[in-house]
Amino acid sequence: MSRRSSTIASVSPPQASTQPITVTQPHLPPLEEFLPYLEQIWASKVLTNGGPFHRQLEAALATYLGVPHVCLFANATIALVTALQALRITGEVITTPYSFVATAHSLLWNGIKPVFVDIDPQTFNIDPAKIEAAITPQTTAIMPVHCYGRPCDTEAIGRIADNYNLKVIYDAAHAFGVQHQGQSVLNAGDMSILSFHATKVFNTFEGGAIICQDLRTKQHIDHLKNFGFVDEVTVVATGINGKMSEFNAALGLLQLRQIDELLAKRHSIDTIYRERLSGIQGIALPEWPEEADVNWSYFPIRIGTEFPLSRDALYLQLKAAGILARRYFHPLISEFPMYRGLPSAQVNSLPNAHKASREVICLPQHPGLSTADIDHVCMSIMTASEHAKRLPLAA
Ligand SMILES: *Cc1c(COP(=O)(O)O)cnc(C)c1O
Secondary structure, eight states: OOGGGSHHHHHSOTTOOSSOEESOOOOOOOHHHHHHHHHHHHHHOOOSSSOHHHHHHHHHHHHHHTOSEEEEESOHHHHHHHHHHHTTOOSEEEEOSSSOTHHHHHHHTTTOEEEEOOBOTTTOSBOGGGTGGGOOTTEEEEEOBOGGGOOOOHHHHHHHHHHHTOEEEEEOTTOTTOEETTEEGGGSSSEEEEEOOTTSSSOOSSOEEEEESSHHHHHHHHHHTBTTEEETTEEOSOOOBOOOOHHHHHHHHHHHHHHHHHHHHHHHHHHHHHHHHTTOTTEEOOOOOTTEEOOOOOEEEEEOTTSSSOHHHHHHHHHHTTEEOBOTTOSOGGGSTTTTTSGGGOGGGOHHHHHHHHHEEEEOOSTTOOHHHHHHHHHHHHHHHHHHHHHHHHO
């Protein structure tokens, strides 16, 4: 069924298009505003290696995010790999199966064994109460994820890390701009990693960053991301090429000018979804914590047993209506071939993660959505539900 032919499109404002509604869509500034930045790059011929835009973006992000130090990277995956190198993490690291696969891949790239711990069913974040039982003499760190931008229980995780002398590296790819009790959540733990990929709240086409707390650590990371070079002739570590280019850094500076407006738009979309979808039996809406300023990066809903359709049946019906909602995170990381043989990857030790992986679907959430788009998503969910309820009677 094309979106035009649906009933809601005909009663909605005319922005609705025949394009599918995707779960996310990158925001781009007006092209003409980017041209002066490109002219500067063309004039200076400084394309990378910590040029002026790179330095400006690091400073601007540190101020905007409320963090001491930002180390820009080509992407978050290289940043995760480098953070583990910078902290000399080895052996085993405790992490969550309910995330994007890059979280655990960064461990395997360092020869580290991931140890999966189940999530809290309410927050989708690693359950701190289950971490201690997973600690062994080989454990050196914890790598939690602020899933959907909701802050982890950083206090509980910090206490365990202190007691067992473990490092904490947060995969904060979803948590750009998130505050907890008036503080950036990115200051928790030893390091936090951000992603500026096209699909994220703040994008530089591709990009990422490590947030760290002291200048010496920043300098060490800056060497590591540039092959280990300290000066022209001195290489102090087996570094990698993780540098962000001037092109991406310049774009980031421009994107940062609009970020507050874009976050406000996401907030209003979140509010509209809540108005339209509250009270539907079997659908649990995301409950953002009171004490946090979240970034509305995702709108994950949970399809329970009282809903007349399974999550997967709803996913397919939405797809047929031109709505490309996504089942984040299905499959779990622990189900992929390189992880499923691990003792901690067994299904019975991760019941909450498996349940969430079966029940959650992320609805389209990005600043490019029109009211007509949101109406179409909500009406399609309600239509699917009503239709499924009538089906048994018809049969
Ligand atoms: C997007 C994402 C990454 C990877 O980010 P890239 O910048 O694409 O490398 C890692 N972890 C999580 C949780 C993500 O969502």
